[in-house]
Amino acid sequence: MERQLIDYLTKHLPSSDDLLVGIGDDAAILDWRTRDDLVVTSDMITDQIDFILADADPKLIGRKALAVNLSDLAAMAAQPVGVIVSLLLPSTHSKFSSIDPYELALQLYQGILPLAQQYDVVIAGGDTNCWNGPLAINITAFGAMQGNIPWLRCNAQAGDHLLVTGTLGGSILKKHFEFTPRVNEALSLRQQFNISTAMDISDGLSLDLSRICRASKVGVELLVDQIPISVDAQQLSLQDKDQLSPLEHALQDGEDFELLLAASPTEATRIIESNNLSCPITHIGYFTKELGLYSIDTESQRSKLVPQGFVHQ
Amino acid sequence: MERQLIDYLTKHLPSSDDLLVGIGDDAAILDWRTRDDLVVTSDMITDQIDFILADADPKLIGRKALAVNLSDLAAMAAQPVGVIVSLLLPSTHSKFSSIDPYELALQLYQGILPLAQQYDVVIAGGDTNCWNGPLAINITAFGAMQGNIPWLRCNAQAGDHLLVTGTLGGSILKKHFEFTPRVNEALSLRQQFNISTAMDISDGLSLDLSRICRASKVGVELLVDQIPISVDAQQLSLQDKDQLSPLEHALQDGEDFELLLAASPTEATRIIESNNLSCPITHIGYFTKELGLYSIDTESQRSKLVPQGFVHQ
Structure with a gap:
């Protein structure tokens, strides 16, 4: 199966000047001679936690699987490379999948390849295994800073404004599959403005915000009426059995994959006024x-907010 | 659990000048400014296939999990960085493990850390998940060529001698856990000699050799009486129910993680005569x-050899 997949990929992966040695050897080689720092991130997504294969x-x-990694690179202001x-594919005879593992691998790649092409990301290699367990996908992504300063979580300053891209909440309805990793937005922002800190919202606005605060040793005042609430958060809130308001969904739903940004008041005002991103950006x-x-x-009215969101086991 | 592990790792990982941003941000940053090509490899090992957790x-x-990746870098003549x-850790209440996942993660790291230190490899980050499935570990490793030419599988020449490090066969008895990834040997060889091709033996001598031949469009004559057979291959062959001779074990057992090398007759002779590696090297x-x-x-006597070894599903 792995041999068959390697043959398929060897034929179907687009070539790239960045890839000096591709799939099929003991390791791949990427041209990093004209690049500087190496930004690396790895995210694993698994059946029953990040998706339901059935x-x-x-x-x-x-x-x-690819988009969550691109989102992490965007949160550092790195150019994906x-x-x-x-x-990890369930065997045909396991109880974890009804699809032939080779067919499943091809379908997964049919989702990976177009997104990789869209962001000019080369698929340098990988490892494919069948087993008697559920589906899991691990992607490790490499990016380059290209002389820019990375956006670290620890650099938010008291007085900085807090900004967020897009709209928040209700991602479970469809956005967790279809979201746009904010790569282009990050690259556009890093070119035009000084950003103190950034992070992508993977576990929920309030929880991820508490992590920036912890790393930067600052607090935050959230203008809750300014938070851009998504249509899906509103829709989710209307559903039977749903106990949360649209705002609560926006505050604590995971997998929005929007960027939280900190910038000085001057820079934040310039960003909002320039209004030249492909998505909304809001001062919150x-x-x-x-x-x-x-x-x-x-x-x-000022009230204490308890950080809530998706807590990893 | 993941938070707890991140705290543990933040305290216990040795610092490194190579690591500009470590565990705890959206991504890690490695200093690659003084390096050239980026060599990357990824291997996943899983319960019931590569080990039996119980x-x-x-x-x-x-x-x-770390050693198999270092072995891949060695096979390219890359310096691990x-x-x-x-x-992917089985939850406490799953049927896949009796160990608390945090405790299991710590024990896994107690095997990873000393080997990483031994080869001066920085642990830049990762992802930790609990799930209702078996244990799986994915490591992605980065290395640097430092101006050297990588050893590609496609460069063996007709007339080249075939060399192998160490001894072969019977790895299942213990070597698959305890093997020395041939990093130092590879770095020493690349400095002194011209090597045409290299590959690490992960699926068996004859099967992996057939892959070099396919990639290089050459054939091979194996001097079977020269193959360095391990004590474990001999021991395994003596066991009840074992159907294979020691030589057959050496030819087809997986996970030896020795290096197969091709070099011109002159270079091969120099290598054998210099005899300055920390392991045997044999012309086979x-x-x-x-x-x-x-x-x-x-x-x-010349006879056709059918490539045999571990075939990935």
């Missing part, structure tokens, strides 16, 4: 010297 | 213009 189109699963794809709060998360509503 | 010391499993470690054959694998015994 219910989902494998193309969307493959797409998501290449990825390594490792697949202020970083403060005082530690802790607080919400501020339209009547300037 | 029977094995998790330290040895962790060690193996860093790795990304992704763990000749690459030929005529395609196919043939064995030659002491009486110069």
